[in-house]
């Protein structure tokens with residue numbers, strides 16, 4: 001077992017290894033596989049196998065700078081998505097306490113305690129006053 005571990009470390013030295021894109025591809029491939037358990041489609045099977053193959057080839061790659069650039073491109077798209085998902089989840093959790101509205105003047109998102117009906121809100125950033133309607 002120890003020899004195997006040493007050999008693996010030796011094999012992976014100078015190779016790229018895993019990054020965020022690796023895990024994203026893994027999750028994507030697993031997701032496709034789960035869907036494919038229901039629909040049993042050949043194209044989906046080829047697609048998920050292709051993603052896994054590509055994922056493994058990337059991790060074994062010796063062209064580290066190129067792989068890092070790929071990961072950087074992926075993160076550029078993924079990070080804003082992740083941020084929006086986090087904000088969305090937070091708003092759902094706080095739905096009984098706060099409402100969020102954008103200031104029409106400076107576009108800052110304001111966290112407002114729930115006051116049902118029509119209210120006038122003053123933006124703390126730009127002092128603009130605007131109406132907010134909270135129905136539920």
Ligand SMILES: [Zn+2]
Nearest residue numbers: 103106123126
């Ligand atoms: Zn404002």
